[in-house]
Structures are given as structure tokens and as C-alpha cells.
Amino acid sequence: MLPMDVTLVRWPEESARLSLLQAEGAPRLLLVRGDTEPPMPIDELEDWVRIPADDRDVRARAATLAPRAAARLRPQVHDDDLLRFRDQWIALSPLEGAMARPLVDRFGAVVARDVVSRSAWPAGPPTRNALDVHMLRLRRRARLVGLEVRTVRARGYLLQAV
Amino acid sequence: MLPMDVTLVRWPEESARLSLLQAEGAPRLLLVRGDTEPPMPIDELEDWVRIPADDRDVRARAATLAPRAAARLRPQVHDDDLLRFRDQWIALSPLEGAMARPLVDRFGAVVARDVVSRSAWPAGPPTRNALDVHMLRLRRRARLVGLEVRTVRARGYLLQAV
DNA sequence: CTGGATCCTTCACCAGTGCGAAACAGTCAC
DNA sequence: GTGACTGTTTCGCACTGGTGAAGGATCCAG
Numbered sequence: 001m002l003p004m005d006v007t008l009v010r011w012p013e014e015s016a017r018l019s020l021l022q023a024e025g026a027p028r029l030l031l032v033r034g035d036t037e038p039p040m041p042i043d044e045l046e047d048w049v050r051i052p053a054d055d056r057d058v059r060a061r062a063a064t065l066a067p068r069a070a071a072r073l074r075p076q077v078h079d080d081d082l083l084r085f086r087d088q089w090i091a092l093s094p095l096e097g098a099m100a101r102p103l104v105d106r107f108g109a110v111v112a113r114d115v116v117s118r119s120a121w122p123a124g125p126p127t128r129n130a131l132d133v134h135m136l137r138l139r140r141r142a143r144l145v146g147l148e149v150r151t152v153r154a155r156g157y158l159l160q161a162v
Numbered sequence: 163m164l165p166m167d168v169t170l171v172r173w174p175e176e177s178a179r180l181s182l183l184q185a186e187g188a189p190r191l192l193l194v195r196g197d198t199e200p201p202m203p204i205d206e207l208e209d210w211v212r213i214p215a216d217d218r219d220v221r222a223r224a225a226t227l228a229p230r231a232a233a234r235l236r237p238q239v240h241d242d243d244l245l246r247f248r249d250q251w252i253a254l255s256p257l258e259g260a261m262a263r264p265l266v267d268r269f270g271a272v273v274a275r276d277v278v279s280r281s282a283w284p285a286g287p288p289t290r291n292a293l294d295v296h297m298l299r300l301r302r303r304a305r306l307v308g309l310e311v312r313t314v315r316a317r318g319y320l321l322q323a324v
Numbered sequence: 325c326t327g328g329a330t331c332c333t334t335c336a337c338c339a340g341t342g343c344g345a346a347a348c349a350g351t352c353a354c
Numbered sequence: 355g356t357g358a359c360t361g362t363t364t365c366g367c368a369c370t371g372g373t374g375a376a377g378g379a380t381c382c383a384g
Contacts, residue, residue, distance in 0.1 A: 038222050044206040044230065050219065057212065060200050068206065081317045082272060091314045093370060127373060132332060134371080153331065153380070255359055289362060294343060296360080301344095315342065315369065 005069060006062040011048065012036060022046070027069035029062050045069055075147055075159070077104050085161075088145040095120055096138045099131075103149065103159040112156040167231055168224040173210065174198060184208070189231035191224050207231055236269045237309055237321070247323075250307040257282050258300045261293075265311065265321040274318040 009018050011030040021028045022042055030048035032038045038048040045068060047061045075085040080097035082089050083104075092100060098120045102111050117124075117131050125131050135157065139149045148162045171180050173192040183190045184204055192210035194200045200210040207230055209223045237247035242259030245252050245266075254262060260282045264273050279286075279293050287293055297319065301311045310324045 037218070040222075041226055050216075054212075056199070060202075064203055079272060079317070081314055091312075091317075094316065095371070126371085129332095129374080130372070133334085133373085135332095136334065137370090151332070257360070288360085291343090291363080292361065295345085295362085297343095298345065299359095313343070 006065050008058075008062075011039065025069075025072070027065040029058065029065060031058075045072070073161070074107050075104050075145070077101050083142065083145060083147075085145040085147055090141055090144050092138075092141065095134055096141065099134060099138055100142075100159075103157060107159055110152050110156045110158045114156075116157060168227045170220075170224075173201065187231075187234065187236075189227040191220065191227060193220075207234070237266050237307070239263050239266050245304065245307060245309075247307040247309055252303050252306050254300075254303065257296055258303065261296060261300055262304070262321075265319060269321055272314050272318050272320050276318075278319060 005027060007021055007026055007028045009021065009028050009030050011018070011032045013033075018028065018030070025043075025045065027045040028047075030038065030046070031051045031053075032048050034050060034052070038050070041047065045065060047065055049058055049061055072086060075083060077083055077092070077097060077100050080094060080101065081092050083092050083097075083100055099116050102115050102119050113131065116135070120131070120134065135149065142149055142159070143162065146162050148160055150158045150160060152158055168189045168191050169183055171183065171190050171192050173180070173194045175195075180190065180192070187205075187207065189207040190209075192200065192208070193213045193215075194210050196212060196214070200212070203209065207227060209227055211220055211223055235248060237245060239245055239254070239259060239262050242256055242263065243254050245254050245259075245262055261278050264277050264281050275293060278297070282293070282296065297311065304311055304321070305324070308324050310322055312320045312322060314320055
């Protein structure tokens, strides 16, 4: 069956809806009416198929878009020193990289303070305060690439797109 | 007419040729024989169309791939003394050429200071500072062809398009 | 609802260090 | 000599990691 996250859009009837989807970066597959010229896709999350079309073709194209969208949705940490998100990247200090790793690994979910702390200082943080201060710094950096670290009081932190 | 840089590949007859094109990162459009399942594209420089197809459709898909490929063009170093990028080129000194090579080979990724240093001075840099100074000079040159060397503190350097 | 405890944010400061940049000098080719 | 290439020194900024402290936010006991 069709991957749920790819939206089918009738072209050119639903061009308004298409603009909306483009703006929010959602993957979309245009169903182009037989006699119409397909529009030029504005990014790699868009594709089109001329209808009537074989159902397998529609699925194949949707299945191509879905993982692309998924990959763009998640940030990545390279070698503990680069934080990538949506074609942007920033350098992280070694400590920040170590803190970011568990947050990226569990993107969108709460990560216990303890886990972040141990990732940065396996032998324990130097000060009770250290984690907070460095989280502040990581926060400011992450914002530069559209990422936000949110606090869940008494639980931990959560990394998400702004 | 068709953008020249997009290669048309008959599928599945020319699958060997496809692997070659994939390896070298060339944009390619698969002409899928009517009864065949299209393969899953391995990157966004690949697309497919089921034949027989409207010529306009083939062109539209090729026209989508071409600019993507153009945006992904990598710089090249010739004979350690010429740096090419997007129809522009500059001369490099032998030392700069040697420094540029690993950066170009790993375009867009972090290259350790050490690697750049050893490429320029296999026996070790003459001074602790030499790499920094020559990197400054390479930087200025690279900017002339739209390339930027970015520093990742305590790690290395990264070459990217401006 | 009120005051305190707890958790967290934010700021200011410090010491150590990596790196940028300029300036200058030596060498070599033409 | 002139200019390109390379080596060397020096200065200083900005980043990093650590620390203390002030204060805000939230929760809870009473």
C-alpha cells in the first residue's frame, strides 16, 4: 500500500493545495491530467505521474519520495563535530557533539538528563551546573540550523525542529 | 532538445551501464520497458519513465535532473596546480595544490588538519604554523572560483561551495 | 494561597588554546 | 630586478570548558 506521508495532489486542479505542501516541505506526488504539462518540481520532495497510470507506478514514485522526506526530517551528527539539518550544518565542540548525539539518536523523544550527562562526561559531570550551562550553549548553536532543545522538567531534554 | 548531461539508460538491458553512472554520480534517466518494474532510484540524480512515453515527459524529467546535477558538481584539481569549479579555474602553487587535493577528494566533508598537512609536507610541516598560513592563502584563491574553506575547530577543514 | 524547595536558565568571569592574519625574510625563475 | 612561492615570527581574537551566582519557573506542604 501507499506510504502514508506522501500526499497525492491532482494537477492542475489542486495547485493551491500544492503551494501549501511545498511551503511546509511535505512530500507530494502530482497526478497530472492526461493532456496537461507537468510543472517543474521545485525540490526533490516532489514528483509527478501522468494519469491514468498503473497503480504500481504511483506506488513506486511515492515509495521513492517517502524515504527522502524521512531523511530530511532528521538531523545528523557526523564524527561528533558536525550537526546537519536540512542542508545546513554547524560545527560543534567535542563536548557539544557528545551531548548532541543521544538527542539526535532519539530525535523528537525525551532523553534523560542523566543520559546526556553521561554521554558528555562518562565519569560524571565536573559540576552540578555544567550540563545546564553547556546545554544552553548547544541550544544556541542548534537554533542556527532550525533545531530546538526543549526541556521536560524533571525528565530530560527533547530535540525537535523549530 | 534534451539537456546533454542527462544520460538515457535502457532498463533492464543496460543495468551494467547504470551502475557505472551511479558510481560516478552522473544524472541518468531510465527508460523502463513496458512490462518491467522500475528499480528504486538510489539517489535524487536518477529518475525513470516507462516507455513508450511521450517525448515531452522524457524531456520534463531530464530537465528536472539536470539542475540537480549541476548543483552537485564537485571541484577538481588537475596536476596539482589547477583548481576547477563550475566553468571557472585558477592556478595553484604546488603546495596549495597538494593541500587542495584531499579537500576536493572529500568535498563537503571534514578533512583532518593532519591529512591536509601530510598531503603538503609528507615529512611533517616545517613550522607548527605553516599549515594555517598556507591555508589562508589557499582560502583566498579558492574564493575566486566560488569555493569556501571552512574551519571545524580542533578537527580540520571542510571545502564547500559558497 | 503562600512560602519554601527544587529544578533549570542565564549571565559573568577566567584560563587555556586553536586559529587567523599581517608582516617580513629567504629562495628561485625569468 | 621583479614577482611568485615558501618559510617564520608575532600578535590577538574567539572559542572552549569550567565555575559561581542570581533569578525565574514549577511544584508541594501546610
